[in-house]
Amino acid sequence: MNKHTTFLLDISRKRDYLYLLPAVVLVVGFFVTSIGYTVVLSFFSWDGVSEKVFIGVQNYTDIFNDNNFWISVANTVYWVVFSLLLNLVLPLVLAILIVQSVNSPLFKNIFYFPATLSGTVGGLIMVAMLSTYGIPQLFGLVGFEKMVRDWLSVPVVNTFVMIFMQTWRGIGVNLLLFIAGLRHLDRAPIEAAQIEGASRGWLYMKVIFPALSSTTKVVLLMSLVNSFKVFDIIWIMTKGGPYRSSETLALSMYIESFVRNNYGVGASVAILLTCIILIAAYFNLRNTFKSE
Amino acid sequence: MSDKMLTVSSRRSRVLINSVLVVFSFFWIFPVIFALLGIMKSKKVYNLTNFWEFAPDIQLLENYRFIVEYSNILQGMINSLFYGAVGALIAVIFSMMAAYALAKLRIGHRMFWFMLIYSGTIFPFQLYLIPVFKAYQRVGLYDTRVGMMLFYSAICIPFAMFVLRNFFIGVSDEIMEAARIDGADNWKILWRILFPMAKPSISVVLLTQFAFSYNDLMFGITFTTSSGIKPIMATISTFQDHIPAMLLACIIVSIPSVLLYSFLNRNFDEGIAYTSK
Structure with a gap:
């Protein structure tokens, strides 16, 4: 190869990189630099107007000594554990029932439908529904007067109410995945087990659930990563209140930054949240790219 | 897998499966029913009536007008x-x-x-x-x-x-x-x-x-x-x-x-x- 062709090859090779350029510029400009900026900002005290003051790790030590932070951590744990459980078990059970039902497309659409609504719309309808005008009144009718109150104003109860509401909206995609998984099961082992007279319970535990394990893993990891990020529904339903009782880390970060103007503290909460999510995301990624 | 394979044979469990789904379906579409009953009412009627009651006169257009204007x-x-x-x-x-x-x-x-x-x-x-x-x-x-x-x-x-x-x-x-x-x-x-x-x-x-x-x-x-x-x-x-x-x-x-x-x-x-x- 003479010098001239190497040169041309070089140019065309460089030109290949141009295809990456627009995407890389936008992603680096918006996100990669943002990550660096937020890390740096978490070591500063800043109200967004006056000069930034470097304070080292004081934001972090302040957060760890702040009772509200630990309430927020506890709420985040509730969200993760319970929404994970509900988002795994409920769609699986419903999927098993739906494939055996008289009208599976109808049931599938009913349970998928809320997933097409935005968290904002879902939250707004729920707030109206849970106001004392709505569902709590039904409990009053059957004699539980104590329950006729604004559930969203009771600490801890409000978090669980919101977890249920998010489940209402959230199971749709998982349900479709499980239904697809059940429909594509390999029939041979199931038939073999049936011929040998296996009981239904045995059939599910030993044959069907293991065969669904790859779908289950996808659902589990996806729900795990998403459960840390829930924002819309909490912002709409309680704004983290009353008295910051229903904040999660995702909310605390927002409230510290954009409501209380403690950008440094907000940045540190964002960094802590990121560290937790990255651990979860690591398993998710490993699962996604297993084949490569 | 065909749906048939997992289908239960006994009539009783078939009824059970479908009734469980119907009950759950009711919970799932309840917010929609709630919203549909609500949008028919005027602001005042909404505050005075129970949510399961139908609107005495339908105010859908009025509500729409409110959205457009305000x-x-x-x-x-x-x-x-x-x-x-x-x-x-x-x-x-x-x-x-x-x-x-x-x-x-x-x-x-x-x-x-x-x-x-x-x-x-x-x-x-x-x-x-x-x-x-x-x-x-x-x-x-x-x-x-x-x-x-x-x-x-x-x-x-x-x-x-x-x-x-x-x-x-x-x-x-x-x-x-x-x-x-x-x-x-x-x-x-x-x-x-x-x-x-x-x-x-x-x-x-x-x-x-x-x-x-x-x-x-x-x-x-x-x-x-x-x-x-x-x-x-x-x-x-x-x-x-x-x-x-x-x-x-x-x-x-x-x-x-x-x-x-x-x-x-x-x-x-x-x-x-x-x-x-």
């Missing part, structure tokens, strides 16, 4: 339809190019470039709020249409690139070689040969990313403030006081995304699995 819901919808459509389109064009380069062109350190772009979806989006907010204020993109469009394009790129790259990897090199012998360069191969082949993946990406931007609340409330610029979810989130009109607004703003998902659901049974970000 809220910015329709403006917000127009804004979001625009942001979502332009954002998804720009994202798909840039992602096509990047995915093509990563799957088929001579790029060194492919995995590095891939992860660099893909990293946009791995980190929690909260991480981007403060820097983008501050940067937008400084360069004058805060509370502007261009700023919102640009941001939604950027945030859709990682996922769009991921899906399209998967598709391009599956395309055999022979097709490209044949085109190259006919004198097509990389650019022509991408848009004349790969683009038509990728249409199903592209429509899934376009529709899901449009829906993501349309349904977004967090970026909307952070990067905008004036009513003419605010996207729809940020607009509707501050709707107060008039509950029946608010419920009606909820139904109206959901029309685009519900239509879109039912279209996706019908045409791409597998594609729907990609809808989460």
